[in-house]
Every structure is written in C-alpha cells, then in structure tokens.
Amino acid sequence: MKKHLFTALVLLLAVFCFSSCQKTETFKVLQFNIWQEGAVVKGGFDAVADEIVRSNADFVTLSEVRNYHNTRFCDRIVEALKERGQTYYSFYTEDSGLLSRYPISDSSTVYPLNDDRGSIYRLVTKKGDQEFAVYTAHLDYRNCAYYDVRGYDGNDWEKIEPVTSLDSILLLNRASVRDDAMARFISVAEKDKAAGRIVILGGDFNEPSHLDWTEATKDMRDHYGLVIPWDVSVMLEKAGYKDSYREKYPDPVTHPGFTCPGDCPDIALEKLVWSPKADDRDRIDFIMYAPFEGLSLTDVTIVGPKGDILRGERVTENTADPIIEPQGIWPTDHKAVLATFQLTK
Template structure:
C-alpha cells in the first residue's frame, strides 16, 4: 500500500512538472479596420467575423474612430459576445485593443493629437505570465515613400520622384512616427524590467528598412534606393523582432505587402484615395521583444490575394502565406496574424 501511494505521488508530481513545462500558445492579430468598417457594406459584421475566425487572443486595431457617438471597442465586444466570444478592452481613439484575458491596467503611451497617430498599452496575464500588449496607428502624413514614387507624401499629388536618400529621410522625419516609437521603446523598458512579454501591433504608415533593401531597390518603384526607414530601424536597434521578417526574411519572394489591398466588396473608385500614387508596401506589423521561453511559431497575412497598383486591381505572384476572407473583406489593408508559444 505504501509503495502504491509513493508511486502515485511520483506520477502526480511528474505530471505536474511536465504540464508546467508544456508550452502555451497565443495569437496576435493586427487589423486595420478602415474607419471601423463603415466604408464597406457589411464591414462591421465582417470585422467581428474575421476576429472570431482568427482565434486571436489579442487584437490590435488601427483606424478606430468611435463613429456613431459610440465607442468602437464596446460595440465590437458586444458583437463578439453575440458570436459566443468574450473579449475585454478599454476606451481608446485612433487605435484600439481587444484581449481574451482581463486587463489589469491600460496606459496612453502616445496620445492622439491633430490626427497624427496614437499608441496605447494594456497589461494582462496568461497563467502567471504578465503581458504588455501595445497597439499603434502612426502618423499618416509625410509618407516619403510616396515622394520616392513621384507623388507628394502629404498631398499625394504628382511630382518629380525624390531619389536622394538624405532628402527622402528629411521628408520622412517631418512626421511624428519616430517620436511615437521612441515613446513606445521608453515605456516598454519598464515592462521588460518587470518581466513582462512585450508585443506591439500596428499600422505604422511607413515601410520597413527590411523591405527596401539592396535586393529590392529596382523593384516596386523603389527608384534604386535602399532606405533605412526610421521606425523599423529604431525598433531593430532597440532589440525588437519583426514577426514577418523573422519567419520570411526574403523581401523578394515574401514581400508581405498589406496596403493597399484589393477589397472587392466596393467599387474601385471608393477603394483608392490617390489612384495614381497607390503602390504596395508592408506597413502593418507585429513586433515583439525577445523573451526567455517565447517563440514565434507562425505568421500569415489575412485578406484578399489581390492588391491595388496605380489605381488598378492586380493579382500578386508571391510566396506569401495568406488566409483569404470568408466572405466580405472590410478594409483596404491586409491583416497580420502571428502565433507564439511560451513556457
């Protein structure tokens, strides 16, 4: 009898230790919702449906405007509840955050002012592990990648292409995107010091230096330029990882372009806001800080396979992994969905 009790005690202890060592998984979805899905007929319901289908634990939202005199995150949480899904959020504007786990704190890291972007943070837990999840929608003005392609990055009017690197970076730095990211990096230092896993999702309204490389300088109207875009460079120097480039490092075979995406649920003239200037770039990102036991296991685009190029619908011939929409696609951006494991 004594031996039997000892055996079962050892078995129970071993099972508990094995369970503790097993990796847990979580998903993050970056979703630019294009003015809350109000542009596309049925867009709001499509946002809710795509979130449910994604199975995301955290959803970082861009272009949250709180239309209809109601708070978008409150409305989408109610819509998700009707679909049998429970999420939590907090008041935000311009960017938003949803979590399957109760939120213990929220912080305005970079407040929205004059329509020039925002960054918010929430703190939550999965088991005993704390998370700091950030959402961003950065300044949409002074987009110098348009200047490179022959259009003003403020007015989107036609002009002579800017092909001098110093001029490109000068024009780009008229935005406040790098200011906002500097605030994120500073705030996230506190989270890392507290032992939290740090995740940032957002529409940065700026390409990545990992995409405008020597290999792509003669592609996609890069005008022969290799550009160290500010936001991605600042994040890399601070030690952050770009999920898409982590798993798909080649920007030629896997450009990962998220905007402008071809939403076939509305007329083309409503989809493009600057027909002659539209080109394709990766401006939606999920970024993370390396953390002991944290591993990125999968990342994919979510949305239509087609894109908009110079005001025309085109099909892409790339190796990018993509999950196509169930039905209506509610936005002119593709979303990004990343899966992580941690111990």
C-alpha cells in the same frame, strides 16, 4: 553492465521529468486596420467581428478606431463578439484600439491622439502565470515619404517628380511624428520588460520597413534604386524588437507581405487608388515582439484578399506569401497580420 544500464535509466527519467515539468502556452495576435471602423464597406462592422472570431486571436490590435456618432467602438465590438460567443476585454481609446481575451489589469495612453497624427495605447494582462504588455499603434499618416519616392506628395497625394535623394527622403519622413511616437513606446516598454512582461506591439505604422527596402528590392516596386533605413523599423530593431513577418519570411523578394493597398472587392476601384501611376504596394502593418526566454514565433500569415492595387488597377501577383483569404465580406483596404507564438516555461 548493470551500472551503465542504471545510469542510462536515471538519465532517461531525468529527461522525462524535465519535459513533463515544462509547460507550453500558445497565443495569437491579430493586427487589423479596420478602415474607419468597417464603416466604408457595407456590412463592414459585422465583417470585422467575424474576422476576429475566425482568427481566434488572444490579442487584437486595431487601427482606425473613430468612435463615430458619440459611440464607443471598442464597447460595440466587444458586445458584437459576445453575441458570437466570444469574450474579450477592452477600454476606451481613440484612433487605435486593443482587445484581450483576458481581464485587463492596467491600461494607459502612451502617445495621445493629437490633430489626427497617430496614437499608441497599452494594456497589461495575464495568461496563466505570465503577464503581457500589449501595445497598439496607428502612426501619423502625414509626411508619408514612401509616396514621395514614387512620385506622389506624401501629404496630399498630388503628382510630383519622384524624390530619389536618400537625404531628402529621410528629411521628409522625419517631418512626421511617427518617430516621436515610437521613441515614446520604446521608453515605456522598457519598464514592462523590466517587470518580466512579454511585450507585443501591433500596428499600422504608415511607413515601410528597412527590411523590405534592401539591395535585393532596390530595382523593384518603384524603389528607384534606393535602400532606405526607414526610421521606425530601424528604431525598433536597435531596441531589440523582432518583426514577426520578417523573422518567419526573411526574403522580401519572395515574400513581400504587402498589406496596403489591398484589393477590397466590394469597393469601387477609385476609392482604393492613392497613386494611380505608381507601384505603391508596401508592408505597413506589423506585429513586433521583444525576445523573451521561452518565447518562440511559430507562425505568421497575412489575412485578407490575395489581390492588391497596382498602378490604379486590381492585380494578383504570384508571391510565396501565406494568405488566409476572407470567407465573406472583407471590410478594409488593408490586409491584416496574424502571428502565433509559443511560450515554454
């Protein structure tokens, strides 16, 4: 009996020592399309800063950085955050941007902006003893084939007959350079993974996910019966990346997770409407991550107004999506995505 009791005590002690030796870190990532630097909405720039503070994000991936009037947006937003008592680090970028709570040891242009057809940037930093490679992407807005499906030209948004041939849709989609940019990301990020870094990608892809255009949704949301293997999301899945929102909420019927077009309440309706007779709501803002030992996704939510734009009108659909509504001005026609991760080592 004493021998069994001693063995049990040794096992309990071993479990306690193992648990106490494990270290858990939490970090947050915010993907935020800021609609021309928040310049479209009155008070938008300050609202962008306020929302970043409220998110308490460790890393922020920004879309629509324009550097208007020869200013450096990332410098301006870092200063605005400093005035709010928050320290972030950044570097000069065009079109997309990155913020980190931790000093940046390396930064690079992965896919340079050319003729306003999208960009990808990268930073390397360290939280504790773990290195991170964080990427931001704002992909090509042209040849947006998910509009062609819905009866609007994906380049000039003029009314057309809906394109319902899968081959034709994929041909139109591949006329963009979104897939070229993503191929570059996948190649570069392999080196970061090999170096033992956690790889995170946030961005406005200007393209939906194949995880949303499924058998379950083919007769919803003006999908016209189509199940579409959208290129960028398929490429990322084949490369092993996880879509944070779909990892947490796999059902696109109950949790569509629409991020655009969102109902920005302080903007006239006509400025929010792209295809007035169609249901063009989609999830085009993403936080992707590479699986990593000890890394787990603990939470993900949409940030922004509950309302969307549907057939040229403001609507609020009853979905199960978790949405953190803005406390004040909402500065963009997109909704943001906020993911929380836990790393146990």
